[in-house]
Amino acid sequence: MTTPVLLCADDYGLAPGVNVAIRELIAAGRLTATSVMSLCPFWAPEAAALRELADKADVGLHFTLTDQTPLGPMPGLAPAGRLPPLGRLMALAYRGGLDAGEIRDELARQIDAFTTAWGGPPAYIDGHQHVHQLPTVRDAVVDALATLPGAYARRCGEPVGAILRRKVAVPKTLLIGALGHGLSRLLDARAIPANDRFAGVYDFATTTPFAALMPRFLDGFLDGPPGRNLLMVHPGLPDDALRRVDSLVEPRRAEYEYLKGPEFAALLEQRGVRLARFNDLSRRPTAAA
Template sequence: MIGIAGPPILAGLTRTRSHPDMSQKPPTPLLLCADDYGLAPGVNSAIRDLIARGRLTATSVMSLCPHWRPDAAALRALKDKADVGLHFTLTDQPPLGPMPTLAPDGRLPPLGRLMGWAYRGRLNAPAARAEIRDELSRQIAAFTDAWGAAPDYIDGHQHVHQLPGVRDLVVEALAALPGAYVRLCGEPVAAVLRRRVAVPKTLLIAGLGGGLARMVRARGIPANDRFAGVYDFAGKCPFTELMPRFLEGIGGGSGSRTLVMVHPGLPDDELRRVDSLVEPRRAEYDYLRGPEFAALLDRCNIRLTRFAGLLAG
């Protein structure tokens, strides 16, 4: 079975399975989430196209970016096909309001600096906490005002929602959004080592998430229990080879709440101006919209679903 739960999205596709016995098992649900909606027009249009094709089931919105509000209505036309959440951003972009401690020059710090502050305890200082809480509230409000509803979930641009001094404020915000879920980025070490893709980076991101995972479980906040999609964007390994590795071991049955992160986009001048990740976005978009990805889902007996489909199994 291919596509999101409901009517088949690829009528007439010839099905070939390398393991015929898998057809006797229920398909495994998978949440496929595209980050960075709002970053640039080419990113927005690529994400909308993939949602319309049934090749994505969630997208995370950078509501502080100027391309969110103008393109919110076009995404709203697809609201029944995908979850739409907040991609809480605390790096590299201008914040929506004054942050004299963390962004004194009107621009949020790069990730390395923010991480250093987090693990030295600087983000737990009263002034920093107040600024982060206020900016999170502003980004939620900017999302809600343009979307017409609260976000389905919250995650973090560059995974900042996992950092000390940030994660408890994210959990606080989630507790005020009934039904909203959160992205957890943990993976079993054995799975990361077996995949052999960006192992140090993947283990670092997974390790940062332990505190957040404990917090959301203690509060009963819904979350995925498996995650994949981290790579180095260097292009040494084609995305056509990466996605099968991300899905390795997922197919063949229900019971796992797996979320895979992707970053598709169409390069344009605005994207080149605001971000260094350009051509890998095109490679992801081309692969995700093509027949090779559809065949992979079929071969692995995976159906793409929204978060509610993960809960249903």
């Protein structure tokens, strides 16, 4: 018996090297989803290349509200034409300082940019730097998902015990999970499908090899109850475009090299893990079941 896991690479569209790495891994059967930053200039020109792999992976929207240029005017959040860093966005969200209309309009623009280049709507919506969990943002995301039949969302919460046992970036992982409680309530209330379990958070500055982290991420799924398991990764090949827009460079290379290599394949076999798309994941049993 195998355990299905959705393995999702974030940030398609951010840079050519990220795009190439993700496409190679999907083609090799080492990824089953990727999240698209449709406001980035490397999305539309490289959508067709990804579309050739559409039968191998879910492709969704990575809603972005930090550090990039929005697709339309946002005088409240991006008065100078650039979205704020994550810390400022979070402060505004929790002070009630986000303009709901601005957020909804930008989400609609990013969905339209995705759909125009892809030829159809996103299979799911999540958030760059997990912004889809924030107050005001999460309401816009859930409302958008409700208009996309069959689309799912990403939950970022994990059982506290699993986080403590893993001993990987514990404070960061606990914070990200805690931020998602409100989103989870909205998803459940609207009966929008989402993963039950989540993993993949670590300190990108760590000296621990990615090969040592992956077994811990997978073991959290294997030790817990059955459910829809989603593992987040960030593979990429460093290039000048990536270095201009993001500080996460060498960790992307390390993830890419590990995911494409024989050590990862051996780990999947040893742990009895099967990489799967969302519709192939097992739902968590309910009390009625």
